[in-house]
Each structure stands twice: as C-alpha cells, then as structure tokens.
Amino acid sequence: MKRKLRSGMSASLLALAACAALHAPQSMAARDAQTILKETCQGCHTPEADNALSRISHQRKTPEGWLMSIARMQTMHGLRISDEDRRTLVKYLADTQGLAPSETDGVRYALERRLNTVEHFDDQTSQMCGRCHSGARIALQRRPAQEWERLVNFHLGQWPSLEYQALARDRDWFDIARKDMVPLLAKRYPLDNPAWKSWQKTAPKSDTLVGAWSFSGHLSGKGELAGVMSVSASGDDQFKVTVKGQYADGSPFNGDGSAILYSGYEWRGNVTIDGVVMRQVFAVKGSELQGRMFDAEHDERGLDFIAAKQGSSRLLAVQPGYLKAGSETEVTLIGSGLQGTPNFGSGVEVAQVLEQSPERIKVKIKAAADAKPGAREVMIGNLKGVTLAVYSQIAEVKVVPEFSVARIGEGGGSTPKVQGRFDAEAWGKGIDGKPYRIGVFPAQWKVEAFDDRAKEDQDVKFAGTMQADSGVFTPGDAGPNPARKMSTNNAGNLKVIAAVDDAGKSLTGEGHMIVTVQRWNNPPIP
Structure with a gap:
C-alpha cells in the first residue's frame, strides 16, 4: 500500500x-x-x-x-x-x-x-x-x-x-x-x-577546565588505574591534554593529545596512550569529569574514567575497594584536596599511612575478624561518596556484562574483530541477608556451548579464544569456514564462565555471549 x-x-x-x-x-x-x-x-x-x-x-x-x-x-x-x-x-x-x-x-x-x-x-x-x-x-x-x-x-x-x-x-x-x-x-x-x-545562561566558561585533574579508572581485563591529566588551553573551547598514570600492576598509562568542549560540558578528546589512540567522551560536572575512554579502533576496549580538578575537594575512589574480615591489605584513595587520615568505619582500622598527598593517600588497613559485612562509606574529613566492602565470604560471582556481543572480523577483510571483555564481580550478603557488591576479583575464565545446538555446531572450537587469566575473548576470523558444517562462518552462542577462588573454595558465575558477524553500519550513536 x-x-x-x-x-x-x-x-x-x-x-x-x-x-x-x-x-x-x-x-x-x-x-x-x-x-x-x-x-x-x-x-x-x-x-x-x-x-x-x-x-x-x-x-x-x-x-x-x-x-x-x-x-x-x-x-x-x-x-x-x-x-x-x-x-x-x-x-x-x-x-x-x-x-x-x-x-x-x-x-x-x-x-x-x-x-x-x-x-x-x-x-x-x-x-x-x-x-x-x-x-x-x-x-x-x-x-x-x-x-x-x-x-x-x-x-x-x-x-x-x-x-x-x-x-x-x-x-x-x-x-x-x-x-x-x-x-x-x-x-x-x-x-x-x-x-x-x-x-545556556549558567554554563561555566571553558577556561575553568584548565589545570591538573586527578583521575581514577578501571579497564576490564586489566584492572584499576590512576594518575593526573593536565589540561592547557589551545584556543576557544580547545585544549592540549597530557596524561600520566599507571595501572595497579605498575604498567604505565601515559600519553598526550587534544580535546574540544561542546555545549559547555560535552568533552571530546583524542589522546594517544602508549601508542594507542583513545577517544575521550566525558561530561563536565563542575570540578568533575566523568565518562569513558576507549580505543579508537576497538570501542569495546574502554575504561571507566572519573576525574577531579586539583584544588577542589573530592574523593573519587578506593583501590581496591574491598577487604576480607580478619585480614589486612594496602589500599589507595584517589581524589583531590585529600587531607587527614581516612575513616573506613567500625571494625576497620588504619594500621599505617604509607603515602600521602592531596591527590593520593596510600594506607595499610586491617579488618577485625568480626567486622560487620557490607559496603561502608569511606570518609576523609568531610569528604565522602565512595565505599569499602568488607566481607567474610563470597556468596555469589557475577559475570559482567551479563550479556555481550562479540564480532568476527579480519580474515582478509578490513573490519576488525570486536572482542568480548569481562569482569568477575564478587557479591556478599549482609547481616540482613541482602546482597551487596564486593568488587572485581581475579578469575579463571573459559567458554562453553550455550545450548545443545551450539554444542552440536562446535561453537567453542570455532567461535574464538578466551584468555584464561584476563576474561578477554577474541573471536575467530570472518568469512566462510570450510571446516564447519555448510562452510558457515565462525559465529557462536557461548556461556562465559568465571571461577573465583575464595580461601580455597571455587565459586563460578556465568554470562552469555553471542559471537556474530561484522557490524557494517557503525554510526556515532548506535
């Protein structure tokens, strides 16, 4: 009609x-x-x-x-x-x-x-x-x-x-x-x-963004990171950017680039980090920047990012954000304008201050054996807004994201592969029986056939490879595969399984991943 x-x-x-x-x-x-x-x-x-x-x-x-x-x-x-x-x-x-x-x-x-x-x-x-x-x-x-x-x-x-x-x-x-x-x-x-x-009437001027920013982040498959991003003006609403930081394992996170501000708060940047061009998509919220950085060629390889301008007072993160009852560990508080000794609530004491600056405080903390399980607010003076999870045992492991799409690629073609990237989240139960998030834990990873059809089609064999220690899945090549039934491509329907060790006890969580064909139409807003 x-x-x-x-x-x-x-x-x-x-x-x-x-x-x-x-x-x-x-x-x-x-x-x-x-x-x-x-x-x-x-x-x-x-x-x-x-x-x-x-x-x-x-x-x-x-x-x-x-x-x-x-x-x-x-x-x-x-x-x-x-x-x-x-x-x-x-x-x-x-x-x-x-x-x-x-x-x-x-x-x-x-x-x-x-x-x-x-x-x-x-x-x-x-x-x-x-x-x-x-x-x-x-x-x-x-x-x-x-x-x-x-x-x-x-x-x-x-x-x-x-x-x-x-x-x-x-x-x-x-x-x-x-x-x-x-x-x-x-x-x-x-x-x-x-x-x-x-x-439009109240948006701050872009020159308020010039200066040094203390930042915290997390990259799936790699872990937490922190550092300082320096911003200098290079024109109207335009900036030069220098990043100096490192991951929790000590590997560097350094680079430089440029950025531009739209609509008074929409920050968009191109920064080359250790040879890899990364996009920055942040929202400016007063003295805070928050959003995501991701590989320009692989947007699935991205990290959560939050930053506070030095000179302001803001607590951004505690790394790592959990502690087992009856144990001690070193944690680092990231932020701006940090002063004094942090307070982690009853049952957790600061045993030693190892490092202290307005942007970074590293302390050794110890939890009593009977410390109340749950997420408790961390404070430094009047600053708060982040939590530390205390747990006695892990009740559940969740795969994040719970559902994911990976895509075959390359194989002689110009379209890159889209990886699956996962974290293993540990969850506990409070004394009220309600679940609470403990944090991201190291895990051993594998994939299995999601259902009988996937098992019959040998999807685990053909769809790609999971890195056992990182949770990063790399799909197979694009194009027909003569080794598969009817020479179909390397698509698959898979379970993603994470195994976390808790004091010798292995707990597993499951997610679901579809490995499918290339994404030919890839606009800025999907």
Whole structure:
C-alpha cells in the first residue's frame, strides 16, 4: 500500500566514520558558522523569522547527533562540505542547539560506546523504534511534534520495507507511529525545555577546565588505574591534554593529545596512550569529569574514567575497594584536596599511612575478624561518596556484562574483530541477608556451548579464544569456514564462565555471549 508522505523529510541519523572529527580540535576555520549556514545549507533550508532556517532550527542534538545529520546530507543529498566547515558547523549547532546535562542523563551509554548495555524503554518505543536502532538515539534529540512526524515520514520514505519487517507487518506501523508515537515523543523529548535555556545562561566558561585533574579508572581485563591529566588551553573551547598514570600492576598509562568542549560540558578528546589512540567522551560536572575512554579502533576496549580538578575537594575512589574480615591489605584513595587520615568505619582500622598527598593517600588497613559485612562509606574529613566492602565470604560471582556481543572480523577483510571483555564481580550478603557488591576479583575464565545446538555446531572450537587469566575473548576470523558444517562462518552462542577462588573454595558465575558477524553500519550513536 502506498503512503502519501507529508512534505519536508526529516533529518535522519545516518552517519559516517567521521565521528573522529568530534574528538579533535578544529583549526582556524575559513568561514564562520553563519556564513556556512547561509552559503551551504540555505539552498535547501529556507529562511524563517528570527534568523532561523527550516528544519535545522527546530531540532536540538548532541555533537554526535549533528554530525550524523550532516553526514546524511552528504551521503543522501550530495552535500559538499569541507572537513573544516563541518567541524565549525557541528560546534556551532551543538553550542546553540544542544542538550542540557540533565537531558542526557540515563542515556550517555550510547555516546560513550557502551554497546553491551541492555536498554529499558517502554514496549511501544522498543517495538516501534528500538528494533532498528537504540532507544538512546531517540532520547538524545529534541523536536516539536511536527518534526517528530516528519521523522516518521522520512523513515517510511527512505526505508519502505520497514512495514514488512518483524514487529511492523503484524500491525499498522505508520498509523501507530503518527497517532501514538509522535505525541508521545513530542511530550517526552520536546524542543522547548527550560533546562536547556537555563543551562545556556549558567554554563561555566571553558577556561575553568584548565589545570591538573586527578583521575581514577578501571579497564576490564586489566584492572584499576590512576594518575593526573593536565589540561592547557589551545584556543576557544580547545585544549592540549597530557596524561600520566599507571595501572595497579605498575604498567604505565601515559600519553598526550587534544580535546574540544561542546555545549559547555560535552568533552571530546583524542589522546594517544602508549601508542594507542583513545577517544575521550566525558561530561563536565563542575570540578568533575566523568565518562569513558576507549580505543579508537576497538570501542569495546574502554575504561571507566572519573576525574577531579586539583584544588577542589573530592574523593573519587578506593583501590581496591574491598577487604576480607580478619585480614589486612594496602589500599589507595584517589581524589583531590585529600587531607587527614581516612575513616573506613567500625571494625576497620588504619594500621599505617604509607603515602600521602592531596591527590593520593596510600594506607595499610586491617579488618577485625568480626567486622560487620557490607559496603561502608569511606570518609576523609568531610569528604565522602565512595565505599569499602568488607566481607567474610563470597556468596555469589557475577559475570559482567551479563550479556555481550562479540564480532568476527579480519580474515582478509578490513573490519576488525570486536572482542568480548569481562569482569568477575564478587557479591556478599549482609547481616540482613541482602546482597551487596564486593568488587572485581581475579578469575579463571573459559567458554562453553550455550545450548545443545551450539554444542552440536562446535561453537567453542570455532567461535574464538578466551584468555584464561584476563576474561578477554577474541573471536575467530570472518568469512566462510570450510571446516564447519555448510562452510558457515565462525559465529557462536557461548556461556562465559568465571571461577573465583575464595580461601580455597571455587565459586563460578556465568554470562552469555553471542559471537556474530561484522557490524557494517557503525554510526556515532548506535
């Protein structure tokens, strides 16, 4: 059945791998944004009152969202624009038509490339929209009802087969999209929001980010790390970055690069760490930076990152974050403005202060044999916000992420493999019987067939290899494999099993990993 589409197709979220542009500072642009809009965009987008342009002026997006829209104009409508002009335009649009910090809460995992996140949207949104792309992609943009309706029209015009796909052919997709989804999205994600207007008035100046930042992080398969990131200005909202740190095992975490600030708080950087280019996707929250760093070529190889500006007072982390009752260990507190002796609560005493500075305090602590199990708040003076878990025994081991997707690759092709990377989390039970997280423990790792079909197809043999001591799974090569039934590829359906030793007792946890084919369409917002 043919559908009559309403005029004005909406900007889609198709994008190029040019997302690297978001993570690198722009050089001196030959043209300012207003000139670019007039000379490059106004040929299709008509002028409106108050210096606005049709379609463009009626949306708000993240830097990645604006980049994806421009990329779609290039790939679908033949837009010709230089890299410099594209960077200038993304910066301008993200600054003037971006999202407030509160508008990205809960969906930053998409910007940070946490691609194994299991989303939780309502059934209608998941079935109508989330079956093709993440729900976060919708939640990271703002439109009035008319623009949401144009987006629906665009989808059907660009991908007419979507009405015949699963979760669409059994219902009147277009009618539901127009009558139910458009008003829902317009109410949930409106163009006009006081939060954005308020943020534009109160956003701090970027020069407040210049200085040294104490940071803490965790990389799956490697462990905890800490250090100092030094930031210096190199232009309007642009920075030079130097990182000096190390992992808990003593290996270095050093490098330098550059960064740019969008919308007053969206930090995007490119930093080469020990020869590996890593992206930085952080949110600035006052004197704190928080987000994720990940390998530019392998976004699954990423680390959680949190930093506090030196000169402020902030407790970021305790490494390691657990202690067994009746034992002693050395722990390091990471933060800024740290003074005095830390307090770990009743039953835990500080036996010795080994090292002390405003950014780092290393102490030897001892837990009494009858110390109350559970996560207790750690304090240094008035600073708090992190916990130390005391346990007598591990009750349960969990594999994190519980569900993961790895992807075959290489094998003569240009698409790299996507690893599976896992942590083993130990959990205990408090005296009230309620579970609490102890922390990430060393484990021995293996994979097994997830079900009988996987066993019959020998998925363990062909899908890839698990590193027994790190929890890093490397998939097999892409392409047909003559050794497999019907020469199929090296896909697989696997259990991920972690074994943790607790005083001679082995406890295991299980996760689920799908090893599947390459991801050909890999936009900045999945």
